[in-house]
Amino acid sequence: MPLDTRLTRLLGIPYPIVQAGMSWASSCAALPAAVSNAGGLGVIAAGPMRLADLQRTLGEMRSLTDKPFAVNMPLYRKGAEEILDLLVAERVPVIIASQGSPKAHLARFKAYGATWLHVVAFVEHAVKAAAAGVDGLVVVGSEAGGHPPANEVSTLVNVRRVLQEVSIPVVAGGGVADGHGIAALLALGADAVQLGTRFMLSEEASLHPAYKQRVLEAGIADTVLVGRGKLPVRSLRNAFTERVAAAERDGLHLSDPPAYEALLASASLKQASFDGDVGNGKVEAGQSAGLIHELLPASAIMRSLIEELEQALSRLRAMQS
Numbered sequence: 001m002p003l004d005t006r007l008t009r010l011l012g013i014p015y016p017i018v019q020a021g022m023s024w025a026s027s028c029a030a031l032p033a034a035v036s037n038a039g040g041l042g043v044i045a046a047g048p049m050r051l052a053d054l055q056r057t058l059g060e061m062r063s064l065t066d067k068p069f070a071v072n073m074p075l076y077r078k079g080a081e082e083i084l085d086l087l088v089a090e091r092v093p094v095i096i097a098s099q100g101s102p103k104a105h106l107a108r109f110k111a112y113g114a115t116w117l118h119v120v121a122f123v124e125h126a127v128k129a130a131a132a133g134v135d136g137l138v139v140v141g142s143e144a145g146g147h148p149p150a151n152e153v154s155t156l157v158n159v160r161r162v163l164q165e166v167s168i169p170v171v172a173g174g175g176v177a178d179g180h181g182i183a184a185l186l187a188l189g190a191d192a193v194q195l196g197t198r199f200m201l202s203e204e205a206s207l208h209p210a211y212k213q214r215v216l217e218a219g220i221a222d223t224v225l226v227g228r229g230k231l232p233v234r235s236l237r238n239a240f241t242e243r244v245a246a247a248e249r250d251g252l253h254l255s256d257p258p259a260y261e262a263l264l265a266s267a268s269l270k271q272a273s274f275d276g277d278v279g280n281g282k283v284e285a286g287q288s289a290g291l292i293h294e295l296l297p298a299s300a301i302m303r304s305l306i307e308e309l310e311q312a313l314s315r316l317r318a319m320q321s
Contacts, residue, residue, distance in 0.1 A: 001310075002039070006169040007136060007191035010115060011094060012068050014039040016186065017305055018138070018171050019298075020196030021045040021072020021096055022146070022284075024207060024273040029057050031204040031298055033064035038302035041192075043070045043096060048270065051082055058090050068093050070117070075100025088112070096138060099147075103132045117171065121149035126162045136169035137162065138194055142225070142234075143175030145197050145286035150232045152225065156188065163189045177288035179308025183316070195305075197286040202298040208276035212295060214283055220290030227264050228253070236283040240267040 002014035017040035019032060026032055027049050032042025044061065046054050054071075061069055071092050073083060076099045084105060087095060091112050097105070098119035109116055110133075118129040119138040126137050139162045141155025142148045149158065155174035163170055172185040173194030182193040199205060201216055218236055226244040227233050230253070235241055244263060247253070253260040272281025296304070 003309075005186070005191040007171060010135060010169060011041055013041050015302075015306055015309075016190075016192035017041070017182065017302065018070075018173075018192055018194040019043050019199045020146075020173060020194050021047070021070070022196050022200055022205075023047040023269055025200045025205040026072075027053075027057070028204070028206040029060035029064055031199060031202060031206070032069050033061055034202075034204050034298035035199065035302060036065045036067040036069045038299050039067075039306070040302055041068060041070055041094065043072050045072050046083055046087075047072065047074045047077055051079065051086060054083065055086060055090070058086075058092070070094035070096045072096045072098065072119075074098050075102075075105070098138075101132070102129060102134050106133050120162070121147070121158070122151070123158075123161050123165060127165050130166040130168050134168070136171065136191070137166065138171040138173055139190075140194075141172075141174035143287040144173055145200075145223070145234050145284045145289075147231055148174060148225065148234050150225075150228050155185070159185065159190055160188055174286060175288050177291040179305045179310070180312045181288075182305060182309050183312035187316070195288075197288045198292055198301060198305075199298060200285065201289075201292050201295050202301055203295060204298050207273045210276035210278050211273050211283060214278040215285045215289050216292065216295060218285060218289040220287055223285055223287055223289065230261060230264055233282060233284060234286060236278075236285055236289070238278065238283060239280050240282060 005016045019035040021043040023045045026045045032044050035042035094115045096117045115135045117136045118134040120126040139159045141158040142152040159172040169191040171192045171194050172190035177198040185193045223234050224241050225234050226241050267282050269282045271277045272283045
């Protein structure tokens with residue numbers, strides 16, 4: 001049965017499930033459309049996309065679904081203004097923005113009725129975004145793949161602390177790969193839950209097969225947070241993460257920041273996700289990779305998440321008897 005939360009009402013979706021915007025993995029229409037059609041919120045990752053590619057993908061998205069969907073937009077990326085102009089022109093229904101202030105952009109998106117969710121990893125950023133007038137927050141903890149908080153505060157603690165400070169809807173993310181994890185974060189007070197790694201391991205995710213296989217084989221302790229001296233990244237351990245970890249132990253980020261930044265830039269997510277070089281590229285994934293044991297169509301993942309969520313909620317309700 002559909003679940004009623006502030007976020008499902010705000011977005012017009014039946015289930016409080018958000019597919020994370022993952023560069024390359026969801027820089028396409030197939031995965032987001034499948035999630036939206038199954039009752040969640042599918043998210044196109046605009047981060048690595050050229051303007052023309054994004055415009056084409058938006059057209060494909062609308063041919064595949066008439067349900068709500070979002071575009072994830074890192075505000076710091078090169079050409080951000082052009083991308084934002086396109087999103088306004090296309091009247092994208094939901095914007096999920098990250099890594100930048102929303103203040104200068106909100107008015108024109110609100111003018112046509114868009115919903116703006118802002119990704120944060122720190123309580124102080126959550127308070128500022130809420131004060132700026134965003135409609136909701138996506139709060140991630142240290143377990144998350146991609147760019148979790150450098151202070152390594154867990155999702156359980158980070159989300160609860162944000163909820164003590166803001167009154168707007170909160171989507172919680174990090175460390176969740178099944179419906180039981182969704183139920184846990186809803187019980188914590190979240191209005192929806194964002195899952196990245198679980199949808200990364202879907203048939204529709206546009207990743208190199210070697211990347212998917214590497215993540216599928218990972219255990220819960222096989223990821224590491226590197227780049228604390230800059231923008232931290234949670235990735236699977238490989239030659240790149242070992243080089244960065246060794247440099248950080250030697251204090252390179254303090255003694256020679258330019259050399260440290262060059263080291264971080266010596267590998268890329270594209271190298272792993274597009275080219276398949278999982279030994280030297282950035283294989284971004286969350287700790288929940290160790291909870292996932294099969295590659296499935298996104299629709300099957302959604303069905304499983306919903307069934308497990310119902311089981312978890314039924315178990316909690318039975319405790320009241």
